[in-house]
Amino acid sequence: MNSADKVSRRTAVGFSLAMGIAAVTAAIRAPAKVDSNVSPGLELDRLFADRVGIWSLDRYADVFVRPTDRRQKVYGVYDQVLERIYVGDDGSQVMLCVAYGGRQSDGLHVHRPEHCYRSAGFEVAALTRVAIRLADQTVPASRLHAHRPGRSEPITYWTVFGDTVENDPRQVNWMKLRAGMRGEVLDGMLVRVSSIHNDVGRAHQMQSRFADALVRAIDPGYRSRVIGA
Amino acid sequence: MRAAAYSGAGIGEAAAAARDPARWDRVGVVCIVLGLALLYVPTYWDFLFGFWAAESQGHEMLVVAVSAWLLYRRRNEMRDIRSPGRPWTASVMLACGLLAYVVGRHLSQLHINSRIELSSQFLVLLALPLAYRGWRGVRIVWFPLAFLLFAMPLPGELVSSITMPLKQAVSASAVALLGLIGYPVGRTGVIITIGQYQLLVAEACAGLQTMFTLEAVGLLYVNLMNYKSAWRATLMATLAVPTAFMANVVRVVILILVTYHFGDAAGQGFVHGFAGIVLFVVALALLVALNQLVGRVWGNPR
Numbered sequence: 001m002n003s004a005d006k007v008s009r010r011t012a013v014g015f016s017l018a019m020g021i022a023a024v025t026a027a028i029r030a031p032a033k034v035d036s037n038v039s040p041g042l043e044l045d046r047l048f049a050d051r052v053g054i055w056s057l058d059r060y061a062d063v064f065v066r067p068t069d070r071r072q073k074v075y076g077v078y079d080q081v082l083e084r085i086y087v088g089d090d091g092s093q094v095m096l097c098v099a100y101g102g103r104q105s106d107g108l109h110v111h112r113p114e115h116c117y118r119s120a121g122f123e124v125a126a127l128t129r130v131a132i133r134l135a136d137q138t139v140p141a142s143r144l145h146a147h148r149p150g151r152s153e154p155i156t157y158w159t160v161f162g163d164t165v166e167n168d169p170r171q172v173n174w175m176k177l178r179a180g181m182r183g184e185v186l187d188g189m190l191v192r193v194s195s196i197h198n199d200v201g202r203a204h205q206m207q208s209r210f211a212d213a214l215v216r217a218i219d220p221g222y223r224s225r226v227i228g229a
Numbered sequence: 230m231r232a233a234a235y236s237g238a239g240i241g242e243a244a245a246a247a248r249d250p251a252r253w254d255r256v257g258v259v260c261i262v263l264g265l266a267l268l269y270v271p272t273y274w275d276f277l278f279g280f281w282a283a284e285s286q287g288h289e290m291l292v293v294a295v296s297a298w299l300l301y302r303r304r305n306e307m308r309d310i311r312s313p314g315r316p317w318t319a320s321v322m323l324a325c326g327l328l329a330y331v332v333g334r335h336l337s338q339l340h341i342n343s344r345i346e347l348s349s350q351f352l353v354l355l356a357l358p359l360a361y362r363g364w365r366g367v368r369i370v371w372f373p374l375a376f377l378l379f380a381m382p383l384p385g386e387l388v389s390s391i392t393m394p395l396k397q398a399v400s401a402s403a404v405a406l407l408g409l410i411g412y413p414v415g416r417t418g419v420i421i422t423i424g425q426y427q428l429l430v431a432e433a434c435a436g437l438q439t440m441f442t443l444e445a446v447g448l449l450y451v452n453l454m455n456y457k458s459a460w461r462a463t464l465m466a467t468l469a470v471p472t473a474f475m476a477n478v479v480r481v482v483i484l485i486l487v488t489y490h491f492g493d494a495a496g497q498g499f500v501h502g503f504a505g506i507v508l509f510v511v512a513l514a515l516l517v518a519l520n521q522l523v524g525r526v527w528g529n530p531r
Contacts (some may be wrong), residue, residue, distance in 0.1 A: 002483075008257060009254050009256055011257075011314075012261050013256075015323060015360065016261050016263060018327060019261075020263075021327075022331055023267035024267075025331050029337075030334075030338055031338050033504040074265070121420050148420075149417050176341050176342070177341065180342070181335075181336075185339055200316075212454060
């Protein structure tokens, strides 16, 4: 074995040692397994009232709507999903969908309405990020218009991670990474309000009024879970 | 065995080696392989069977095996080139890779992000040829390492932004084709109507993931053909894209026909049973046929 061989072997041994140390470090620093950090006492169908402002739960529609499921993950991501239809005293109909996940992993952004409506065959247009007032608090929300022949559905939605409302997917990713570096996992909620309407502008206005009434009806102690602190 | 290509016997000692042909230093090779296994067996295990299994596309192990085999094929080329190594640059790269590994593994175990951990393998693997043979060594193994990209999960946003127009185009072509030969077929967006049936063209990601897999097969084919002309190689690699597209059209056409003639259950059975295999056979057959055709025009089988 000549000297060049020795140098070569020394490099190999050095490199593999570094790899071994990294592997062992990662194994030792492995975070303790957390099954779920669902906020205690958070139950979507109790959190959201049956009557908000001029709107009340459509009892007949309830039959067709998937109930909150506490035993199994919904779509593999959420711990609880609430789907409801409200009817207003003025005859307006609003669909509410709330999804809550105790652990916000990588998969959630796929379930943003602009993506999931598209994959269900809708055209998605006019996605705008707006600030709306909910229970005297400014909340960054998103508005969009999903449509396909025979169905025009304006949508308003917002997402909460931990106690921060954030609607920019990049910022959300960054928030989750930063929390992860601290060893924390954020919980997250997506609140979606939509209605079948041809007049998109008026529908969005109505949805904002509904969302405001919806949030006002929530126990103040739990409001930060829905619109952030 | 993927690391076999990297750690080499010294090359500075040209004179001494004149009678003693260069060979791999077994101890070094074993060390490196062990190190890589310690790092990435847990990674791939978690990715394939743990929390992240839902993100995997099902062909990762195949991609890793093919990459390893491609590297192994180049071991002699790597051993024989005379090019100074860059151990210091390589050490920095390895350090970055290992840092990304430790941080990434932490994040993936918290179920937050799996890509950082998986990405670290590229830095770690690049550091090895760089240390022993410099950038020329890296050039020898660029394809096997790039091929490993197909084992990475696709970012969801990219998937949905590319998939939609692709799905539209695939279903439009399939419907136009069937309409041409007189089937009662119509389409709105990604919903296809045939007779009394309605079909939604695949779920959110299925379409694009098969496109990527097919592109991988195409690139592998081009690489193995070892074309003498770079233009020819580029042409064939580019042709792999429309080939994958055509294969998808064939898949949708078959799905529509099966549904129309044998009912919804048979159609769904096709989707979950044979559609994938049909896709691959058609794509590969098309690629081979295209290769023959281009070969004729080029006037040279390669």
